[in-house]
Amino acid sequence: MIQHIENPVVEVHDLMVSYGQNPVLWNVDLSLPAGSLVGILGPNGAGKSTLIKAIMGLVEANSGYSKLFDQELNQVRNKVSYVPQRESVDWDFPASALDIVMMGTYHHLGLLKRPGKKEKELAMDCLDKVNMKNFAGRQISELSGGQQQRVFIARALAQQAELYFMDEPFAGVDMSTEKALIELFREMTAEGKTVIVVHHDIYSAGKYFDWLIMLNMHLVASGPTAEVLTEELLTKTYGGKLSTLADLGEIIKKSGFNPLKD
Amino acid sequence: MSFDQNAFIIILTGSMIAISCGLLGAFLMLRKMAMTGDAISHAVLPGIVIAFLISGSRHGLTMVIGAGLVGLIATACIEYLTQKVKLQSDASIGITFTSLFAIGIILITFLANQIDLDQDCVLYGEIAYVPIDLWITKAGTIMGPRTTYLAVINLVLAIAFVSLFYKELKLSTFDPEFAATIGLSTAGVNYGLMGMVSYTTVSSFEAVGAILVVALLVVPPATAFLWTKNLKKLLTVTAILGVLISFLGYYLAYLLNSSIAGAMASVAGVFFFVSVTLNRHQIPRIKSKMRRLREEMA
Amino acid sequence: MEDFLYFFSFQDPNVLMVVIGISLLSISAAMVGTFTFLDKKALVGDAISHAVLPGVCLAFMFSGNKNPYWIVSGAFFTGALSTYVISWVARYTKLKEDTVIASVLSIFFGVGIVLMTQLQQTGNASLSGLDHFIFGNAISIVREDLWVYGALATCIIVVLLVFYKEFKVMVFNRSFAESIGLPVKRLDFVFNSLMVLAVVTGIQAIGVVLMAALLITPAAAAKFWTDRLSRLLFLAVLFSLISGISGAYISFSLPHMPTGPWVVVVLSIIAFLSFFFSTKKGILTRWVSRRKYQSKIHRDHILKALYQAEEHDKKGLPQKDIVDNFPGKVVKTHRTLRQLKKKGYITNDRELVALTSTGNSEAKRIVRLHRLWELYMTEYMNIAPDHVHESAEKFEHIITPELERQLDKSLNFPKEDPHQSIIPRDQNKP
Numbered sequence: 008m009i010q011h012i013e014n015p016v017v018e019v020h021d022l023m024v025s026y027g028q029n030p031v032l033w034n035v036d037l038s039l040p041a042g043s044l045v046g047i048l049g050p051n052g053a054g055k056s057t058l059i060k061a062i063m064g065l066v067e068a069n070s071g072y073s074k075l076f077d078q079e080l081n082q083v084r085n086k087v088s089y090v091p092q093r094e095s096v097d098w099d100f101p102a103s104a105l106d107i108v109m110m111g112t113y114h115h116l117g118l119l120k121r122p123g124k125k126e127k128e129l130a131m132d133c134l135d136k137v138n139m140k141n142f143a144g145r146q147i148s149e150l151s152g153g154q155q156q157r158v159f160i161a162r163a164l165a166q167q168a169e170l171y172f173m174d175e176p177f178a179g180v181d182m183s184t185e186k187a188l189i190e191l192f193r194e195m196t197a198e199g200k201t202v203i204v205v206h207h208d209i210y211s212a213g214k215y216f217d218w219l220i221m222l223n224m225h226l227v228a229s230g231p232t233a234e235v236l237t238e239e240l241l242t243k244t245y246g247g248k249l250s251t252l253a254d255l256g257e258i259i260k261k262s263g264f265n266p267l268k269d
Numbered sequence: 270m271s272f273d274q275n276a277f278i279i280i281l282t283g284s285m286i287a288i289s290c291g292l293l294g295a296f297l298m299l300r301k302m303a304m305t306g307d308a309i310s311h312a313v314l315p316g317i318v319i320a321f322l323i324s325g326s327r328h329g330l331t332m333v334i335g336a337g338l339v340g341l342i343a344t345a346c347i348e349y350l351t352q353k354v355k356l357q358s359d360a361s362i363g364i365t366f367t368s369l370f371a372i373g374i375i376l377i378t379f380l381a382n383q384i385d386l387d388q389d390c391v392l393y394g395e396i397a398y399v400p401i402d403l404w405i406t407k408a409g410t411i412m413g414p415r416t417t418y419l420a421v422i423n424l425v426l427a428i429a430f431v432s433l434f435y436k437e438l439k440l441s442t443f444d445p446e447f448a449a450t451i452g453l454s455t456a457g458v459n460y461g462l463m464g465m466v467s468y469t470t471v472s473s474f475e476a477v478g479a480i481l482v483v484a485l486l487v488v489p490p491a492t493a494f495l496w497t498k499n500l501k502k503l504l505t506v507t508a509i510l511g512v513l514i515s516f517l518g519y520y521l522a523y524l525l526n527s528s529i530a531g532a533m534a535s536v537a538g539v540f541f542f543v544s545v546t547l548n549r550h551q552i553p554r555i556k557s558k559m560r561r562l563r564e565e566m567a
Numbered sequence: 568m569e570d571f572l573y574f575f576s577f578q579d580p581n582v583l584m585v586v587i588g589i590s591l592l593s594i595s596a597a598m599v600g601t602f603t604f605l606d607k608k609a610l611v612g613d614a615i616s617h618a619v620l621p622g623v624c625l626a627f628m629f630s631g632n633k634n635p636y637w638i639v640s641g642a643f644f645t646g647a648l649s650t651y652v653i654s655w656v657a658r659y660t661k662l663k664e665d666t667v668i669a670s671v672l673s674i675f676f677g678v679g680i681v682l683m684t685q686l687q688q689t690g691n692a693s694l695s696g697l698d699h700f701i702f703g704n705a706i707s708i709v710r711e712d713l714w715v716y717g718a719l720a721t722c723i724i725v726v727l728l729v730f731y732k733e734f735k736v737m738v739f740n741r742s743f744a745e746s747i748g749l750p751v752k753r754l755d756f757v758f759n760s761l762m763v764l765a766v767v768t769g770i771q772a773i774g775v776v777l778m779a780a781l782l783i784t785p786a787a788a789a790k791f792w793t794d795r796l797s798r799l800l801f802l803a804v805l806f807s808l809i810s811g812i813s814g815a816y817i818s819f820s821l822p823h824m825p826t827g828p829w830v831v832v833v834l835s836i837i838a839f840l841s842f843f844f845s846t847k848k849g850i851l852t853r854w855v856s857r858r859k860y861q862s863k864i865h866r867d868h869i870l871k872a873l874y875q876a877e878e879h880d881k882k883g884l885p886q887k888d889i890v891d892n893f894p895g896k897v898v899k900t901h902r903t904l905r906q907l908k909k910k911g912y913i914t915n916d917r918e919l920v921a922l923t924s925t926g927n928s929e930a931k932r933i934v935r936l937h938r939l940w941e942l943y944m945t946e947y948m949n950i951a952p953d954h955v956h957e958s959a960e961k962f963e964h965i966i967t968p969e970l971e972r973q974l975d976k977s978l979n980f981p982k983e984d985p986h987q988s989i990i991p992r993d994q995n996k997p
């Protein structure tokens with residue numbers, strides 16, 4: 008069940024990605040509507056993070072391409088924001104929560120320019136939106152996991168983008184924060200922004216998202232939540248990998264080079 | 270023990286070198302590339318020897334460019350071995366710097382008669398001779414100690430680099446993935462930093478030698494890291510430590526009648542280990558463990 | 568040449584002694600190094616080797632001469648102290664391991680330099696051998712040194728062989744080692760001591776600055792030839808021996824040359840040769856297999872084109888059409904056509920290229936794989952029929968006969984692909 012739409016905000020065409028000689032995403036082909044709250048579901052190692060990393064140009068695709076706002080990524084970087092996994096950075100870095108959020112304003116500044124008062128105000132606003140204003144001066148290693156996550160989301164808000172990719176924003180976050188964040192995302196989508204979230208809980212996914220992408224190394228489903236959250240598709244997503252894909256992966260691993268790369 | 274003009278020149282030169290190294294080293298440390306810094310400082314040696322051979326002097330542009338290039342080549346070589354040859358990263362670093370350093374030592378031995386560079390200089394530099402090594406213009410005017418001029422240029426460039434690209438360095442060090450998504454060239458920042466580190470190593474080579482540069486690159490930032498919570502303070506404390514190390518190092522060397530560069534590293538060591546001892550329970554993992562232990566005892 | 572014969576005939580007992588000494592230390596360093604390499608601790612070896620300098624100097628200070636017992640004890644003491652300090656600082660502060668290693672390395676070395684320069688200032692003539700410890704000089708090894716260093720190296724080798732199995736388990740899977748009740752902490756201690764000892768035995772011949780290479784490089788080079796630990800050890804020892812003895816020879820024939828750098832240069836040459844030319848994982852091997860694969864793709868494409876022509880009831884294709892079909896690859900296409908003809912896959916008469924029956928069944932196989940994969944993608948991966956061609960163009964060259972059977976089975980031996988083209992099969996095969 009893969010539903011394609013007209014004038015998509017994100018279009019992924021035949022995307023195939025491998026890490027070294029290990030194919031992790033097979034031929035993903037999807038399109039997403041603007042202004043929706045999208046969840047990416049799938050088991051561990053299904054390629055959820057890889058999909059958004061490939062769209063953001065952080066990992067190289069072996070084949071296929073993706074388009075945002077019907078354009079190349081480089082032309083629309085100002086309109087796109089990415090929230091990496093919390094574990095991907097070292098939180099011992101000597102910086103305060105405000106410092107981190109200010110980083111969200113950097114791309115508007117360009118080379119050599121320093122962030123000033125305006126940027127600071129914006130950053131404080133964004134911290135306020137995630138209820139972290141009181142922690143602005145706190146060193147980031149002294150924040151809890153959930154607070155660190157909220158700092159990351161505040162940084163994304165400071166980018167003032169149209170399209171947000173968030174890699175596991177609810178990891179290590181308590182229930183009330185999760186609800187508050189979802190509320191925030193809803194407000195954003197109500198303003199016409201698109202928020203795409205990597206998520207791992209099937210039960211809450213049905214309540215949270217308008218649109219679901221289900222991945223299991225290949226695309227199992229992409230469509231409105233009500234239509235794709237079915238027993239059959241869930242079994243396909245979580246019921247083990249396709250053995251043929253796994254075997255093909257093994258062959259590629261053994262070949263000494265990656266035959267999928269041109 | 271006295272504070273005369275020579276002492277002042279040596280301490281001043283030492284401080285400037287220590288500050289330049291510390292400012293760049295802070296980013297190396299935060300990027301978990303301290304050992305790459307160690308590798309670069311060893312690896313520039315063949316570049317120094319060859320540039321020396323070509324230009325016939327230890328100063329000047331040839332030296333800086335030649336040896337600086339070798340530093341960049343070493344960085345590229347480490348990256349190539351890790352990514353293309355698929356060697357584990359610690360071994361890539363180890364192989365690259367030991368082989369380049371070995372080549373450097375062999376060249377020095379071969380050319381011992383042709384160039385005024387000996388193994389001792391490689392090991393611990395000759396900062397004590399800074400006041401005697403004067404820059405004399407063609408007209409015969411004495412402009413002052415040569416190495417001190419080099420250190421000034423180095424310091425100006427290091428401060429300029431760090432302050433101009435502060436934002437970029439900070440972002441790409443903390444979160445390279447995010448930096449890439451906003452279109453920042455993380456590879457560019459990386460090579461810029463490595464280039465500056467190579468240049469600084471070369472420029473400081475004569476004063477403190479190839480190996481003790483590492484002490485100035487890594488130890489002051491590591492010490493400052495234990496005390497500070499934001500990047501600007503980290504850099505400030507690193508710079509202050511640089512001056513202290515140079516000052517105390519000079520007098521320690523004076524007292525023991527030993528190498529000044531070695532004494533600077535030793536003083537840095539004292540600061541480092543005192544800081545570690547005082548801050549040894551600062552990480553949450555240890556904090557909670559200590560708390561649990563106390564509770565169990567109670 | 569005379570030098571060479573004189574050296575390698577070992578008629579000079581001094582030469583023999585040096586060779587025995589350097590061989591023993593090469594063997595022990597390579598063996599210890601293999602385990603440190605696998606344990607990803609290579610740079611700790613670097614720290615230890617720099618950190619033995621203050622110990623050596625202290626030994627000089629106390630004994631007043633180059634007494635090997637004192638030197639070994641002093642070097643062992645500060646070397647061991649450095650490993651202890653590294654793990655202590657890394658454990659109790661937020662500093663990362665690489666920063667700690669670099670800091671400890673340079674601080675210990677700095678202290679060593681202070682002690683060394685101070686010793687040199689005293690002008691004691693018997694201290695002249697001190698700088699040999701920095702870059703190494705195998706020729707300066709005398710009988711008494713050989714006894715001490717040789718005994719230590721032998722000790723290391725024996726202990727490693729005795730605990731071979733335990734160390735193997737520990738290096739490959741620490742938590743497993745713990746779970747089967749191995750005393751991991753004690754083994755770690757033994758191993759760290761061995762690592763320090765290995766460095767200590769090498770300092771006089773190789774020198775403190777470069778000793779790390781003897782730990783890291785042999786194992787890294789050997790890793791490109793084998794994955795089995797026993798062979799890895801053997802190769803690492805072999806590489807290390809070759810470079811150790813050549814280094815000794817070079818500093819024998821050019822007496823002012825320090826041994827350490829030469830050993831390291833020879834070792835590095837072996838390593839880089841391994842990286843590029845290893846038949847297993849070398850860069851060149853990978854490049855060649857990639858080239859082979861690309862030729863196979865080209866061959867497959869020509870066969871496919873011919874098969875498709877047959878499907879359209881043509882006897883074959885004019886050679887010119889085939890060449891034109893692959894613009895920019897004229898030479899390659901001609902070469903491939905010659906190869907195909909030689910193998911009996913095609914006939915090439917009067918410029919008309921046609922498939923033979925062998926060629927036909929090979930071409931069928933490729934087309935079959937292409938269409939099977941297309942069908943698999945639409946059936947199992949929900950991909951629209953108009954999006955499957957590109958991927959199939961890649962996988963038709965990769966799918967093995969085994970996978971083909973598996974595909975056939977999971978698709979229930981289909982007759983047509985998603986575009987209603989027949990999936991061709993050989994008549995005589997089921």
